[in-house]
Amino acid sequence: MPPEIAIIEPNTLTCMGLQQLLEEIIPVAVIRAFPSFAAFMDDTPDMYAHYFISSQIYFEHTVFFLERRPKTIVLAGGDNQPQLSGIPTLNIYQDETHLAKNILQLRQYGHQHRHPGTAPAHLAVEDGHELSSREIEVLVLITKGLINKEIADKLNISLTTVISHRKNITEKLGIKSVSGLTIYAVMHGYVEADRI
Numbered sequence: 001m002p003p004e005i006a007i008i009e010p011n012t013l014t015c016m017g018l019q020q021l022l023e024e025i026i027p028v029a030v031i032r033a034f035p036s037f038a039a040f041m042d043d044t045p046d047m048y049a050h051y052f053i054s055s056q057i058y059f060e061h062t063v064f065f066l067e068r069r070p071k072t073i074v075l076a077g078g079d080n081q082p083q084l085s086g087i088p089t090l091n092i093y094q095d096e097t098h099l100a101k102n103i104l105q106l107r108q109y110g111h112q113h114r115h116p117g118t119a120p121a122h123l124a125v126e127d128g129h130e131l132s133s134r135e136i137e138v139l140v141l142i143t144k145g146l147i148n149k150e151i152a153d154k155l156n157i158s159l160t161t162v163i164s165h166r167k168n169i170t171e172k173l174g175i176k177s178v179s180g181l182t183i184y185a186v187m188h189g190y191v192e193a194d195r196i
Contacts, residue, residue: 003049007033008040008057009075014092018052018075021096024180025103025187037061052090073106096179104186131172136190138165143182143191 009015015033022031034040037057050071058065058074065072077093088106141151152162170176185191
């Protein structure tokens, strides 16, 4: 059964952006968004693997979320990050790449207590198509922020070949954004999250 993740956030744009990013990071997961705590409670709240909740909703319903501490991630903005004991926070006011990197770090934190030898759900699913070694090289250079011309120069291949490799990568993986490709590369061990 795919993991289910709840986003409880009254800001529609924040909800939509986070939902899209989570779908790229964990394509096998089911992401559901709720505009209020009441709407979330009308569902089956304990079925979710994780809760991404606005700090306001967290503080209004702390008792509920403290009992579910390992599942809870509080969404906070800017410099006004609440310091919560044992509850991870996610700064939603940052660019997509940093936000994805922080979600990956939270995910690694959340899986520290997993039984050794149990693969995360997204790694247990086999890819429909394997990337070639050259495509992996191109993918790694994409994650480092290189543009097509720089990749061509670095690998001593033509610009057309780089474009062809990028097209093949996006078709095989079904991922078009650079941040999505970066997440894929980190999750599959091609690059380390702290090297991005």
